[in-house]
Amino acid sequence: MVSAIVLAGGRGNKFFPYATIRNKVCFPILGTPCVLRLANQLIQSGVKNIVIVTGYKEQSVRYALRNLKEVTFAKTEGNEDIATAIRKAIDLVETEEVLIIHGDIVTTEQNIKEFLFSHKSSNSEVSMLISENPPEPIHTLRVYISSNEFDCFDYDGKSSIWFCNAIIGNTYIIRKSALNETGYSKDVPVGAMPEPQGSLISIIEAIKDSNVSISVIKSKDFLIDLNHPWDALKANQLVLHYLFESLEENKSHDTAKISDGADISSNAKIIACENTVIEKGCIVQGNLYLGRGSQISKGAIVSENVFIGHDSLITEYSKLHADTVIGNNNRIAFSAEFYGLTLDNVFMIHNCCISGILGSNVDIGAGTISATWRFDNKVREIICEGRKEMPPYYGNLSYIGDFCRTGVGVMLMPGVRVGAYSCLGPGTIIRTDIQPNTLILCEQKLNIEKWGPEKYNNY
Incomplete structure (x- = not known):
């Protein structure tokens, strides 16, 4: 013993x-x-x-x-x-x-x-x-x-x-x-x-x-x-693959509603818990775990090897890329795209495109984009406890801490990390790590001139 x-x-x-x-x-x-x-x-x-x-x-x-x-x-x-x-x-x-x-x-x-x-x-x-x-x-x-x-x-x-x-x-x-x-x-x-x-x-x-x-x-x-944070994403993906490799047959709860009109890969292994829904017209391209009360609706696309926690909604032509893990009580809607890992209570809508980890209670504003490729094809070097480190994987993804939010049109450059309780204002371009409890706003210069129909030479 x-x-x-x-x-x-x-x-x-x-x-x-x-x-x-x-x-x-x-x-x-x-x-x-x-x-x-x-x-x-x-x-x-x-x-x-x-x-x-x-x-x-x-x-x-x-x-x-x-x-x-x-x-x-x-x-x-x-x-x-x-x-x-x-x-x-x-x-x-x-x-x-x-x-x-x-x-x-x-x-x-x-x-x-x-x-x-x-x-x-x-x-x-x-x-x-x-x-x-x-x-x-x-x-x-x-x-x-x-x-x-x-x-x-x-x-x-x-x-x-x-x-x-x-x-x-x-x-x-x-x-x-x-x-x-x-x-x-x-x-x-x-x-x-x-x-x-x-x-x-x-x-x-x-x-x-x-x-x-x-x-x-x-x-x-x-x-x-x-x-490191990238280890958390790697660990979740390894456990997810192990889950599906160990699954011998599909498991669908009696209360799960999977439409015959949903386009589900014939090779997909599906775990559908109680009160789950996959609507007509949605696409499931591979293995899927769908947690209690979660729904895939209105043309959403889910790639292979995806985990969705309980009471989450993937809807309105949004897309989850392969090897993605979604937490509980998430809403991903209106053509948003995501790859990586979210924790609980994440809200992401209107043409967002994010790759990385989103902490709990994160609100992603419309049109927020995370860049993942650099022109020099290198991985962003980071400083950990005073020394330089090069992530062995996922170094160029975005890492947004708990209770953060972004405004409309925020751009996250490769590899940035944003501390908890931070707010990134509309139109900001984030190039470096942000410490917790930080508000970032753009300084805007306005040129104000007189304007009217005479500018169009109609008279």
Whole structure:
């Protein structure tokens, strides 16, 4: 039997602009908070004692997990490091072995089960879950692997062949001696900088320095953590594809109304929940999940692999592009086009064309456009916590935070991020990231002259 410590207290600075009103572990994956989805997977995998380490936006985490009796909480204070957080949580753990995992990890239940089984079969004191052939953003920490055992971290980023995010799915025997030896890393190349004291990586290196072997177990399915906003879109799409791949036959509730006049692809896998509607003349080009009470009407077009949450309306010749996830209580109407991910209560109408992520309660004004291609064909470089990073995917999409709105005719240039509670005035062109609680208006110069019929030379 294994217990779990789920780390859910970080501020999520790299996750801007979606960590203003929530802890990032509560960001939805197909409508379910990430940490709730993970906790349910752990429970289904046989983990009955789960300690959630909270901190930043604690109430959002507690609310997401409010119905799980298997969960207890340990709160961190101020700027306490991960090692201190684990020490607090370890007193609440009921077993000798503990799975330490970050609450923003997105993977499959089967992957967790196989990891636990492989660890048990290895008879190792410590096991580490790694992901093979992941995307390669800069500043990714890698590891050297020797005979399926962890050797050391690669701080210069030049030589290793395996990716390891040391906060992903690791199972350890947490010993006080290991926790008390979380100093700076010893085996670091000249000029490189080790992870901060008290980080999870320094804990692993302290265990390694005490001559404990660390087994490496390769992930069988996708394994992604929500470090950046583009990771949230990627994670939702991976889970959506997994959902349809696992679906053996269509599922349509007795109250679902799908018109014979709707143009639905013969190869489409359809999940239509209660009180859903697909009207005559609408087009469904592939796999579709249609949540409770949602409707597709009046000539709307839905491409393949689309998820629509409950009580949403896609109508009046609007189009959802492939691999799109729509939240609850959305309205997309009047020829609007969208690709990406929306959260709950999003309103988008009148010839909008948006690609990216829209936070909750976002109102997109008529004619708002997000550009996705640059003339130099490059991806927009961003600054995360003072250093430059190049997104490995979706770097040129738009990321609009919660409770934002745009006026008519706003243009979002590739890769911009807009902080929560911001308003972009009519006709503005947004070229750079916008901080939360910002109003942007154009300065307009007017030339006013006298005018009349004499200007037309009719007399």
